[in-house]
Amino acid sequence: MGDTDVEMEIISSDIQHPSTSTNTVLSTAKKTHNLPWIEKYRPQSFEDIVGNEDTIQRLSIFSKKGNVPNIIVAGPPGVGKTTTILCLARILLGPSFKDAVLELNASNDRGIDVVRNKVKMFAQQKVTLPPGRHKIIILDEVDSMTDGAQQALRRTMEIYSNTTRFALACNYSEKVIEPIQSRCAVLRYSKLTDAQVLARIIQICQKEQVNYTEDGLESIVFTAQGDMRQALNNLQSTHNGFEIVNSENVFKVCDEPHPMLIKNMLKSCLSGDIRSAYKVIEHLWNLGYAAEDIIKNIFKVIKTMDIEESIKLAFIKEIGITHLRIADGLCSLMQMSGLLARMCSQAKSQQID
Numbered sequence: 001m002g003d004t005d006v007e008m009e010i011i012s013s014d015i016q017h018p019s020t021s022t023n024t025v026l027s028t029a030k031k032t033h034n035l036p037w038i039e040k041y042r043p044q045s046f047e048d049i050v051g052n053e054d055t056i057q058r059l060s061i062f063s064k065k066g067n068v069p070n071i072i073v074a075g076p077p078g079v080g081k082t083t084t085i086l087c088l089a090r091i092l093l094g095p096s097f098k099d100a101v102l103e104l105n106a107s108n109d110r111g112i113d114v115v116r117n118k119v120k121m122f123a124q125q126k127v128t129l130p131p132g133r134h135k136i137i138i139l140d141e142v143d144s145m146t147d148g149a150q151q152a153l154r155r156t157m158e159i160y161s162n163t164t165r166f167a168l169a170c171n172y173s174e175k176v177i178e179p180i181q182s183r184c185a186v187l188r189y190s191k192l193t194d195a196q197v198l199a200r201i202i203q204i205c206q207k208e209q210v211n212y213t214e215d216g217l218e219s220i221v222f223t224a225q226g227d228m229r230q231a232l233n234n235l236q237s238t239h240n241g242f243e244i245v246n247s248e249n250v251f252k253v254c255d256e257p258h259p260m261l262i263k264n265m266l267k268s269c270l271s272g273d274i275r276s277a278y279k280v281i282e283h284l285w286n287l288g289y290a291a292e293d294i295i296k297n298i299f300k301v302i303k304t305m306d307i308e309e310s311i312k313l314a315f316i317k318e319i320g321i322t323h324l325r326i327a328d329g330l331c332s333l334m335q336m337s338g339l340l341a342r343m344c345s346q347a348k349s350q351q352i353d
């Protein structure tokens with residue numbers, strides 16, 4: 001959801017409440033109460049965006065000087081791509097933001113006709129802006145645009161380059177056609193580090209007066225895997241559903257196998273104890289977890305375990321092979337048991353060497 005949507009929601013909720021002072025206070029409280037934290041805490045300026053410092057610093061210099069090139073921000077979900085582009089547009093255009101920005105995302109129709117009509121019309125429109133500033137067309141989730149629509153953008157981008165800039169965001173830059181990439185500066189975002197996610201959620205816990213334990217926040221960071229949106233959503237869901245954000249509650253809400261169980265299972269494999277390892281996997285299976293969830297979790301846990309490098313690599317190889325089979329559709333308990341057996345024998349053969 002874009003910021004404009006939020007604004008519209010806020011405006012419409014204001015209309016419903018007559019503007020007596022108590023009602024205004026109530027409506028303000030209600031408004032923020034109802035907002036999901038991902039929107040409530042969407043950074044409004046570059047300083048609040050965590051991670052990817054170099055890129056953000058470069059953009060912030062651009063934003064001061066104006067004359068920004070066309071850009072593509074590419075990277076995994078929930079790391080601040082849309083947020084960055086909105087901040088950039090807000091800083092560059094200030095009060096003209098409403099008139100001088102056209103935002104289209106995957107929820108809009110963005111076929112070839114829209115590019116031909118809507119985008120072109122907007123690019124042709126006259127808006128008075130300070131010198132060095134341009135209108136901005138934001139194409140979010142551009143990797144979901146058809147090739148035809150992307151092709152139609154090529155010439156538009158060039159023809160209107162003295163009045164309009166394009167800011168594109170996508171998860172996979174390879175899905176953006178080469179000619180568009182060559183017209184833009186490509187900025188790559190990486191996943192956020194655990195420390196960056198943790199620092200941000202601690203801040204938000206303090207603002208929202210969340211009752212939390214240290215292991216609770218660690219679990220949030222673990223489940224998010226560098227995705228800030230997921231971290232905030234998991235934090236809010238756990239906070240709403242339980243009195244306290246601790247590790248147990250987080251895994252209940254996220255419905256993921258508890259990493260402690262997986263860790264114990266991997267430890268059993270390390271000591272070649274297939275029986276104990278199998279008990280864990282059978283338990284998880286009976287709880288109804290899908291093979292895909294379990295295998296993803298095993299990978300997440302092994303990455304963080306402090307074990308000998310060569311064994312770790314051998315285990316990861318086996319986990320990868322099993323994941324491939326699961327992705328192919330073979331998701332039976334037998335596959336998972338096979339994985340355990342192979343890991344046990346890998347651990348044993350390495351010990352003998």
Ligand SMILES: Nc1ncnc2c1ncn2[C@@H]1O[C@H](COP(=O)(O)OP(=O)(O)OP(=O)(O)O)[C@@H](O)[C@H]1O
Nearest residue numbers: 038041042049050077078079080081082083228229
């Ligand atoms: N780097 C960040 N710093 C602070 N908050 C962030 C950051 N990244 C994401 N968030 C939080 O997550 C929410 C979603 O971020 P955003 O919409 O920018 O993700 P995105 O990178 O565009 O993801 P997608 O690829 O799914 O569109 C933001 O509203 C904000 O609350």
Ligand SMILES: [Mg+2]
Nearest residue numbers: 081082140169
């Ligand atoms: Mg986005």
